[in-house]
Amino acid sequence: AQKVTQAQTEISVVEKEDVTLDCVYETRDTTYYLFWYKQPPSGELVFLIRRNSFDEQNEISGRYSWNFQKSTSSFNFTITASQVVDSAVYFCALFTTSGTYKYIFGTGTRLKVLA
Amino acid sequence: DAGVIQSPRHEVTEMGQEVTLRCKPISGHNSLFWYRQTMMRGLELLIYFNNNVPIDDSGMPEDRFSAKMPNASFSTLKIQPSEPRDSAVYFCASSLGTASNYGYTFGSGTRLTVV
Numbered sequence: 001a002q003k004v005t006q007a008q009t010e011i012s013v014v015e016k017e018d019v020t021l022d023c024v025y026e027t028r029d030t031t032y033y034l035f036w037y038k039q040p041p042s043g044e045l046v047f048l049i050r051r052n053s054f055d056e057q058n059e060i061s062g063r064y065s066w067n068f069q070k071s072t073s074s075f076n077f078t079i080t081a082s083q084v085v086d087s088a089v090y091f092c093a094l095f096t097t098s099g100t101y102k103y104i105f106g107t108g109t110r111l112k113v114l115a
Numbered sequence: 116d117a118g119v120i121q122s123p124r125h126e127v128t129e130m131g132q133e134v135t136l137r138c139k140p141i142s143g144h145n146s147l148f149w150y151r152q153t154m155m156r157g158l159e160l161l162i163y164f165n166n167n168v169p170i171d172d173s174g175m176p177e178d179r180f181s182a183k184m185p186n187a188s189f190s191t192l193k194i195q196p197s198e199p200r201d202s203a204v205y206f207c208a209s210s211l212g213t214a215s216n217y218g219y220t221f222g223s224g225t226r227l228t229v230v
Contacts, residue, residue, distance in 0.1 A: 035218055043226075045206065047218030091158065103219070105158040 002027045004094045006106035013082050014114050021077040021109045023092030029053075033095040034068065034075045039108070040088040048090075051075065082113045121207050121222035128229055133195040136225045139188055140209030148219060149182055149192050150206040158206075164190065197229045 003026040013019045025034065036048040049059060051068050059066045063080045079086055092106040120139040128134050140147045148163040162172040164184045172182070179198070184190040194201055204226050208219035 037218070037221075042223075043204065044223045045208075045219075045221035047220070050218055103158075103160065107157045 002104050004092050004104050004106035006092055006109050008109045010110040012112040016081050018080050019082050021090050023075045025073050025094045027096055029096045029098050031097045035093040036077050037091045038088045084113050084115050087113045119209050119220050119222035121225050125226045131196045134197045136192040136205050138190045138207030144209035144211050146210045147190050148208040152204045199229045202229050
């Protein structure tokens with residue numbers, strides 16, 4: 001079975017705090033891709049990052065960083081020095097190359113950054 | 116590029132009426148996806164097209180839903196007759212290829228309310 005679990009439904013932090021959003025996935029495929037999307041209050045879904053299953057290097061982009069660990073089937077997302085503009089719902093997604101080539105989204109984590 | 120364009124942004128209709136949602140993908144993208152987002156079920160893939168051909172419509176809830184892509188620059192999702200449980204945000208997304216190497220670009224969504 002293919003599945004994405006985002007156990008944190010909602011997180012609240014105070015501005016400038018660091019916050020980590022968890023994502024755990026399940027797949028039997030050896031080739032797959034993991035994504036994070038951001039959905040701000042305006043409603044659109046914004047692509048943040050893609051990682052393939054053969055590349056376990058962590059990635060940093062400004063205040064954002066991602067930690068991919070195949071041993072624990074996790075692809076966690078950390079925001080350093082959070083800002084109010086980071087308030088959004090964040091979705092983790094799994095894309096596999098078997099079956100019908102489609103995303104499986106997690107249920108999302110709502111992040112509230114308080115001023 | 117203007118991105119993926121969806122219309123209307125908001126639609127309120129009475130139960131039993133026909134509803135048509137429209138999507139213009141990014142020029143040059145050859146895959147188009149329709150998603151539905153609800154609080155209860157999260158993001159669900161309804162159908163996707165590749166080169167204007169429906170590839171997987173297993174997510175279409177029932178015969179009341181139909182989708183067409185008459186050309187590379189336009190797609191519709193039709194609900195007839197609509198029911199209150201169809202109330203949701205419907206997203207259209209497009210990508211180059213099957214999105215294994217690229218994230219999707221999502222439209223801003225159509226918020227459908229069936230009363």
